[in-house]
Amino acid sequence: MMKKQLHYLSLLILLSLCGCEVALHDDNYVDTEPLPLETPIEILLDAEQNSSGELLLVEGIEINYRINTPESRLISAAFYIGDNQVCESNTPQGRFQVYNNNLTGNVQVRCKITTKSLKQGESIRDQVYNGQTYEGEMNWPARFVVPQLTFYQEPEETSLEHVTIHWTFNLEKYYFKVINNGEVIAAKTKDTSITLPAPSFGSPQRYIEVRIVDETGKELTPSFMKGYSYTGVDTFLNGSQLNRLYSLYSNILYTSQYGEVNSYDIPSLAKVAEFKDNKSSATPIAVSPNSDKMAVDYSDQVYIFSGKDLNPIAKIDYPERGYVPKDILLTSDNKLALYYNYLSKVYLYNADNGQLEKTVSLSGTNFTPEDYPELWNYQINESYLCEPVVTYGFYLTPLQNFERGKTVFYSQYYSSYFFHPTHPHELIIMSQNNKISIMNCQSGEIIRTISKGEEYVFCNIDPATGNYLFQIPHYIIITNENGEELFRLKSEAIYPRLFNNTLTCWEGFALNIKPYLEKP
Known part of the structure; x- marks a missing residue:
């Protein structure tokens, strides 16, 4: 068990007499020897020791000292680390700062001390030995240590409700100040673990900081602290601003951040592969319903990948200068479709080699003079083209190989809408108060509604x-x-x-x- 260092120093080295010359007579001369101090000098160092009795020295941290001289007056005390003097004082209490000066391994802390006897008349012995000076030295074995604060978590202590964070520190005399996401939750504690409410899903606020403080709660000078980003039950994939796409066929999650594309297994969330190009922006945009193909939009090109290992098999340049495709699809008949809503045009490519096979015009909807088409909000899948007019309805056109069928207008109020991800003949319509209506595109009937409330x-x-x-x-x-x-x-x-x-x-x-x- 490490303890504070307490030492007693008995000093009797040098006797010095001072004052006027006095003639000595044989009848009053007594031959005497210097008297030792009856009470030892006491030196207290506020420093931690290891099991071998060595003082543990931390670069830049102060050590407090106290010197008790019951039978004498302190003249000076000089402290050394190795051969380097770090402090000299004539006060019985003070502190000195630890400096390394490139010393390694074992060193010594030394104190050279000088005291004088008390004023004449304060004790019988001082009346005899007035002005006696004592000089001496005390040393302690020591070693430099680097503070090491290490964090860890146990998986079984992490749940949807709570997380427990542990830490270890290689010095025992100090206390800990704990700060969670900027809030002090323990000003001074000896505990080396803490249980916190689990972070909310998606929240980046999961950072704990432990600062080393003394027994008064004051932070050390220089300060010593360390932070730790703790985890909840969720998994951090790869940075923020994460685009995501799921392949039902492969059961693979595709993500991108800037120009990097990754694939992950579900449900393990183990990373399968990554793909990097010299592009600054990548968005996984389409998956095939009946193969492992996946397409990534690079803002000027579309890459087609084969499989979860992210092997690129084709690169397709945008065919229209100055225009960006509204929707990009991989179809059940192995085509890549680029739909340009402002041009009412679809480009169809072979998904194996990226060769253009045909271009299809989708113009022909007979809008009334009162209609105000929301061109920016057109939606398309393999089976239907949906062309809304502002707020009060939409034109729905069935497609066969992207060739138009008969268009039907539905006066259905909406705030937004999209096609069901796996039921291509169902249109999901969002309306007032976030009410959801599911429409069968073949019959035009609302087959199901969900109305949870406006806040949903x-x-x-x-x-x-x-x-x-x-x-x-x-x-x-x-x-x-x-x-x-x-x-x-x-x-x-x-x-x-x-x-x-x-x-x-x-x-x-x-x-x-x-x-x-x-x-x-």
């Missing part, structure tokens, strides 16, 4: 399970297709999405929720 913001439909993901303030909620709640989780996520029971978000976190759905 719809996020997406899980392509694998058909469950719905909603977001309300501070929570995300998963329901079945009838709107019945299955799971609720604290969340601060931006653009959360659900893929085969795996939550993902823009901030780069992912969480397999299947184990929690299965709990009774």
Whole structure:
């Protein structure tokens, strides 16, 4: 057990007499020897020791000292580390700072001390030995140490509700000040672990800082601290601003951040492969419904990849200068489709080699003079083209190999809409108060509605399970297709999405929720 260092120093080295010359007579002369100090000099160093009795010296940290001289007056005390003097004082209490000066291995701390006897008359012995001076030296074995603060977590101590963080420190005399996300939660403690509320899904606020303080709670000078980004039950994939795309065929999650594309296994979230090009922007944009092909939009080109290993098999330049395709699709008949809404045109490429096969015009909708088409909001899939007019309805046209069929107008109020990810003949329509209506595109009938309330913001439909993901303030909620709640989780996520029971978000976190759905 490390202890403070307490030493007693008995000093009797030099006797010095001073004053006027006095004639000595034989009848009053007594031959005497210098008397030793009856009470030892006491030196207290506020320094930690290891099991071998060595003082542990930390570069830049101060050591307090106290010197008690019961039978004498302190003249000076000089402290040395090795041969380097670090302090000299005539006061019985003070401190000195530890300097290394490139010393390595074992060193010594030394104190050279000088005292004088008390004033004449204060003791019988001082009346005899007035002005006696004592000089001496004390030394302590010592060694330099580097403070080491290490954090760790145990997986079994991490849950949806709480996380526990542990740390170790290689010096025992100090205390810890704990700060979580900028808030002091322990001003001074000897504990080496703390349990915190689990971070909300998607929240980057998961940073703890431990600062070393003394027994008064004062931070050391210079300060010593270390931070740690702790984890919850979720997994951090790869940075923020994360684009995400899921392949139901391969059960693979594709992500991108700037120009880097990655693939991850679901549900393990183990990284499978990555692809980097000299492009600054990459967005996984389309997956094939019946093969492992995946397309990435690079803002001026589209790359087609084969498989989760991200092997590029074709590169296609944008065919229209000055225009960006509104939608990019991989079709069930092995085509890549680039849809230009402002041009009412589709370019079809062979998905194996990137060769252009044909161009199809999709113009021909007979808008009325009162219509104001929302060109920027057109939607397309393999089977339908949807062309909305502002707020009060849309024109729906069936497609066969991207050739137009008969257009039908539906006067359905909407705020937004999109095609079902796995049921191509269903159109999901968002309307007032975030009401969701699912329309059968073949019959034009509303086959199902979900009305959870205005605060429920719809996020997406899980392509694998058909469950719905909603977001309300501070929570995300998963329901079945009838709107019945299955799971609720604290969340601060931006653009959360659900893929085969795996939550993902823009901030780069992912969480397999299947184990929690299965709990009774």
